[in-house]
Amino acid sequence: DAGVTQSPTHLIKTRGQQVTLRCSPKSGHDTVSWYQQALGQGPQFIFQYYEEEERQRGNFPDRFSGHQYPNYSSELNVNALLLGDSALYLCASSLSQSRSNQPQHFGDGTRLSIL
Amino acid sequence: QKEVEQDPGPLSVPEGAIVSLNCTYSNSAFQYFMWYRQYSRKGPELLMYTYSSGNKEDGRFTAQVDKSSKYISLFIRDSQPSDSATYLCATDAYNTDKLIFGTGTRLQVFP
Numbered sequence: 001d002a003g004v005t006q007s008p009t010h011l012i013k014t015r016g017q018q019v020t021l022r023c024s025p026k027s028g029h030d031t032v033s034w035y036q037q038a039l040g041q042g043p044q045f046i047f048q049y050y051e052e053e054e055r056q057r058g059n060f061p062d063r064f065s066g067h068q069y070p071n072y073s074s075e076l077n078v079n080a081l082l083l084g085d086s087a088l089y090l091c092a093s094s095l096s097q098s099r100s101n102q103p104q105h106f107g108d109g110t111r112l113s114i115l
Numbered sequence: 116q117k118e119v120e121q122d123p124g125p126l127s128v129p130e131g132a133i134v135s136l137n138c139t140y141s142n143s144a145f146q147y148f149m150w151y152r153q154y155s156r157k158g159p160e161l162l163m164y165t166y167s168s169g170n171k172e173d174g175r176f177t178a179q180v181d182k183s184s185k186y187i188s189l190f191i192r193d194s195q196p197s198d199s200a201t202y203l204c205a206t207d208a209y210n211t212d213k214l215i216f217g218t219g220t221r222l223q224v225f226p
Contacts (some may be wrong), residue, residue: 004158017193031212042203042216043159056213090158094212102148104214106158 002027003095004107012113013081021076021110025093030076031055034066034102035090043090049074050096078112086114116141121217130226134191136215138204141185147207148180150189153219154200162197163189164204194224 005024013019025032031050036045046056049068068074072093078085088111092104121138124211127135136150146167151159163178165171165187177190187204201219208215 006158033212033214035214040218042119042121042218043214045213045215048212056211058213067168078174090212103161103164105161106151106213108158111156 002106005083006089006091006107006110008110009108010105010111010113011071012115014081014115015083017081018079019112021078021089021091021112023074023076023091023107025072025074025091026105029061029093029095029105030072031095031096032068032072033092034074034076035092036060037088037090037109040099046076062068081114083114086112088112091094118142118208118215119206119217120198121203121220121222123220125221125223127223127225130194130196130223130224132194133223134189134194134198135223136191136202136220136222138187139185140206142185142208143182143185143207145206146210147188148178149205149207149214150164150176150178151203151216152200153203159203183226193199196224196226199223203218 033048034046037043047057063079088109090109092106094104095102144165150163153159166184180190203219204217205214
């Protein structure tokens with residue numbers, strides 16, 4: 001049973017560029033959440049997708065956007081990259097709230113470095 | 116005030132010691148609590164998942180929630196060098212699937 005998979009594992013970009021990160025959820029999961037983890041900090045919630053729609057969003061600017069596909073996989077897009085966007089980007093999957101509270105399972109993340 | 120607070124450590128203990136990791140949270144409405152373990156260059160791995168107050172045990176790990184003091188703990192018995200990692204506490208704030216994490220405590224268990 002495959003867990004949450006993310007690609008790529010590591011990415012280097014320059015300021016002003018755009019980036020797309022990808023996530024495949026754990027088998028059977030239908031909800032995908034994205035988190036940003038800066039060095040030495042806990043993950044910070046970016047947004048969550050369910051039924052191909054953004055269900056809730058954390059305190060991140062509109063430069064951060066996402067998408068969920070019918071097979072539940074998801075993408076995180078970041079435009080106009082800033083040095084401060086350098087972080088580990090984590091994808092987590094779970095069953096939707098409608099099936100009672102379910103824990104989130106994380107992938108190993110994409111490490112994004114901005115030069 | 117942060118919604119979840121956690122001492123970043125580092126915490127260094129000898130092999131075999133009992134480890135106590137702790138977090139406090141700000142809102143008494145929080146009901147679901149988790150502990151994740153994160154090895155270097157890896158994603159967080161779910162260790163324990165608890166609801167409301169009380170204890171939950173799984174092998175060498177015990178999670179404890181004290182709602183009266185808004186305090187959550189993770190105890191590790193007979194600690195091993197393989198337990199060396201960062202431990203993150205988290206809550207499912209307002210039961211919305213939006214996790215709020217502490218900063219993580221770095222634990223080192225030396226032989």
